[in-house]
Amino acid sequence: MCCVILGIDPGIADTGFGVISKNKDGSLKCLDYGTIKTSSKLDLPKRLVILGKELDIIIKKYKPEIVGVEQLFFCKNVKTALTVGHARGVILFVIQQNNLLVSEFTPLQIKQAVSTYGQASKLQVQKMVKLLLNLDKIPKPDDAADALATAICTANSARNS
Numbered sequence: 001m002c003c004v005i006l007g008i009d010p011g012i013a014d015t016g017f018g019v020i021s022k023n024k025d026g027s028l029k030c031l032d033y034g035t036i037k038t039s040s041k042l043d044l045p046k047r048l049v050i051l052g053k054e055l056d057i058i059i060k061k062y063k064p065e066i067v068g069v070e071q072l073f074f075c076k077n078v079k080t081a082l083t084v085g086h087a088r089g090v091i092l093f094v095i096q097q098n099n100l101l102v103s104e105f106t107p108l109q110i111k112q113a114v115s116t117y118g119q120a121s122k123l124q125v126q127k128m129v130k131l132l133l134n135l136d137k138i139p140k141p142d143d144a145a146d147a148l149a150t151a152i153c154t155a156n157s158a159r160n161s
Contacts, residue, residue, distance in 0.1 A: 004031070006064035007151025008055075009143045010072070010088045012038060012047055015055070016143030019062045020133065022155045030133040031062060033144040044086065052090045059098050066101040068154030070110060070146065105153050110146075113153035125149050 002024045009016035018033040036054040038047035059067075069091060072084055095102045108118045114128045126138045126145045132152055139145040 003066070003155070004062055004064045005151045005154050006059065006062065006067045007147040007149070007154060008067060008069045008091055009146035009150060010070060010084055010091055011143060012044070012051070012083045012087045013040060014141065014143045015051055015087060015091070016141070016145070016147035017055070017058055018139075018144060018148030018151045019058070019064065020148065020151045020155060028133055028152060028155055030135060030139075030148065033139050033148050035141055035143050044083065048086055048090045051087055052094050055091060055094045056098070059094065059100070064100060066103060066154060067095045068103045068105060068150045068157075069095070070150050071104045071106050103154050103157055105150060105157075110149050110153045113156050114149045 003022045005020050005022060007018040007020070015036040017036065019031040021029045021031055023029065036051055038050050069088065072081060072088060092102065111120045111125055112118045114120070114132065115124050117124070122142060126142070129135070129145050129148045129152065130138045133148065139148055
């Protein structure tokens with residue numbers, strides 16, 4: 001194994017994570033994926049603390065060399081954008097606290113890296129993630145699949161080659 005990469009799809013209710021390895025021959029392997037969930041019954045500060053602690057546990061477990069994070073591109077709902085922005089802030093803080101390299105990518109860059117088409121549908125991206133990581137099925141939930149796509153984008157970025 002050459003390099004462990006963590007991809008993150010930020011959110012407040014569900015933050016997707018995907019952990020892959022990039023081998024010396026360039027092949028990619030899925031190590032784990034899932035979501036960090038927080039309850040809407042909790043207030044925002046408590047949800048952010050849970051997100052930070054859970055992300056730190058994932059980082060300590062897999063010891064990635066680099067973390068890819070999806071950028072907040074645009075959002076029709078300003079309240080949602082602000083909340084996701086808070087989540088991104090906690091995520092970037094935890095990454096820096098662990099002294100890890102971070103790469104940020106727009107949804108367009110991630111889609112292009114995985115499917116070679118910036119306007120690819122969610123399903124097209126999920127099918128490519130399944131194919132590129134040689135998985136038996138499309139990863140679920142969607143946030144986890146998006147995080148794996150972010151990890152693949154990070155693995156293929158010039159900064160990480």
